[in-house]
Amino acid sequence: xxxxxxxxxxxVGIAPHLLGQQPRAVRVRQSRLRYPVPDDLGVRVVGQTVLxxxxxxxxxxxxxxxxxLLLHLGMSGSLRVVPADLPAGKxxxxxxxxxxxxxxxxxxxxxxxxxxxxxPAEAHPLLASLGREPxxxxxxxxxxxxxxxxxxxxxxxxxxxxxLLVGVGNIYASESLFRARIHPQTPxxxxxxxxxxxxxxxxxxxxxxxxxxxxxxxxxFVHSDGASGYFQQQYYAYGRDGEPCRVCAGSIRRIVMGQxxxxxxxxxxxx
DNA sequence: CTTTAAACCTGGTCGC
DNA sequence: TGCGACCAGGTTTAAA
Numbered sequence: 117x118x119x120x121x122x123x124x125x126x127x128v129g130i131a132p133h134l135l136g137q138q139p140r141a142v143r144v145r146q147s148r149l150r151y152p153v154p155d156d157l158g159v160r161v162v163g164q165t166v167l168x169x170x171x172x173x174x175x176x177x178x179x180x181x182x183x184x185l186l187l188h189l190g191m192s193g194s195l196r197v198v199p200a201d202l203p204a205g206k207x208x209x210x211x212x213x214x215x216x217x218x219x220x221x222x223x224x225x226x227x228x229x230x231x232x233x234x235x236p237a238e239a240h241p242l243l244a245s246l247g248r249e250p251x252x253x254x255x256x257x258x259x260x261x262x263x264x265x266x267x268x269x270x271x272x273x274x275x276x277x278x279x280l281l282v283g284v285g286n287i288y289a290s291e292s293l294f295r296a297r298i299h300p301q302t303p304x305x306x307x308x309x310x311x312x313x314x315x316x317x318x319x320x321x322x323x324x325x326x327x328x329x330x331x332x333x334x335x336x337f338v339h340s341d342g343a344s345g346y347f348q349q350q351y352y353a354y355g356r357d358g359e360p361c362r363v364c365a366g367s368i369r370r371i372v373m374g375q376x377x378x379x380x381x382x383x384x385x386x387x
Numbered sequence: 388c389t390t391t392a393a394a395c396c397t398g399g400t401c402g403c
Numbered sequence: 404t405g406c407g408a409c410c411a412g413g414t415t416t417a418a419a
Contacts, residue, residue: 119412150395150414174413191413192397207397225396227413242415269390278414285412375392377410 118189120250120283121326123174126195130219131169133197134178137214138165146209150190150229153210160232161185161212173246173282177237178212184237185212190227196220247280250319255281257313264304264312271307272300273374275319284319287354288326290379292319294353299387300371300378325349353379 118126139161147153154160161180168179176195178185187195200218204211210230211218221228233240248255248263263280264271272293275284284292293300295318298311307315329349352362356379357370366383 122412148396188413190396191411223396224398225411225413227395229414267389273390276413287412374390376413 118174118193119285119288119323119326120171120174121288121323123176123189123283124171124327125330126189127169127171127176130176130195130197133217134166134169134212134214134219136165138163139212139214141211141213143204143211143213143218144209145204145211146226149209149223149226150188151231153230154232157185157230157232166214172238172243173249173278174285175243177233179237183232183234186229186231186233186237186240186242187221188229189221190223190225190229192225193221193223193228196222245279247278247282250281250283250316251323255316255320257309257316260316260319261307261309261312264307267304269304270301270373271298271304271315272378274304275315276374276376281319283323286376286378287351288319288322290353291351292322294380294385295322297385299382299385300373300380302387353381355379 141162142158144153144157147155160183164180164182166178166180170177170179174188176187178187189195197217198220200211200213200216202218204220205222207224208220208222209226210221221230231242233243237243248259264274267274272289275281275292276286276289290300292315296311296315298307298315326349353368356368359368360366361368361381361384364381364383366381368379368381371378
């Protein structure tokens with residue numbers, strides 16, 4: 117699924133279609149997502165005004181006076197704004213109908229989520245324990261170093277731990293570490309101040325570049341207005357097992373960390 | 388507390 | 404063409 121940049125772009129893409137609007141219906145075609153879709157969603161949102169559309173970590177939050185509609189795209193989810201009468205496809209599980217349009221969730225793998233959070237939404241267990249936003253002012257080398265202090269966990273797993281830092285998924289974790297020239301298995305607590313500084317910058321740059329590129333191209337992601345997928349970003353490491361490093365021409369390696377594929381250049385990236 | 392693996396689900400690709 | 408094995412962008416939960 118989308119990582120932070122893709123979720124952010126989705127959020128920005130759908131917002132103008134929803135802000136200030138009052139949904140007139142919800143359609144739940146498949147309620148068995150990651151969590152059961154609440155059956156009283158319609159009661160909560162129909163006729164209520166969308167006051168804000170925002171992102172926290174990889175969650176999209178539609179704010180209403182009484183609570184928030186929380187959307188998560190899981191591994192394969194996408195949100196599009198489509199004509200309200202457009203026939204739904206096999207994996208189009210949910211519509212929020214606004215005027216003659218519908219915000220439509222498509223999610224083949226059904227790891228996504230739709231929940232209703234009463235205010236204060238931030239107190240909900242899913243949101244309460246979330247880590248720092250990497251693009252927020254104040255996330256710098258010192259902040260990252262504080263997260264790393266005393267931890268032996270490999271740095272790649274640390275920057276993917278949503279309770280510490282949000283938004284960095286499997287692709288951008290490998291990409292950020294490549295840019296920072298840090299070996300993914302380096303124990304987090306053993307990174308020098310300088311390397312923490314560099315990694316913090318590289319994480320931000322990696323995410324910013326993806327944002328600028330319109331999000332990485334992903335199999336299941338489609339732009340919110342229905343345009344075709346994103347421009348395919350050129351990765352330095354991700355998915356390039358056995359291919360030449362773009363910096364040193366050495367061979368990119370694939371290992372498994374935390375059950376996830378991890379790509380790095382053994383020559384450029386040091387512990 | 389930390390670390391690790393299993394679980395949720397569908398579909399695409401690859402080798403035989 | 405079919406079929407099984409393996410892979411995929413996330414995150415929670417349970418077990419060790």
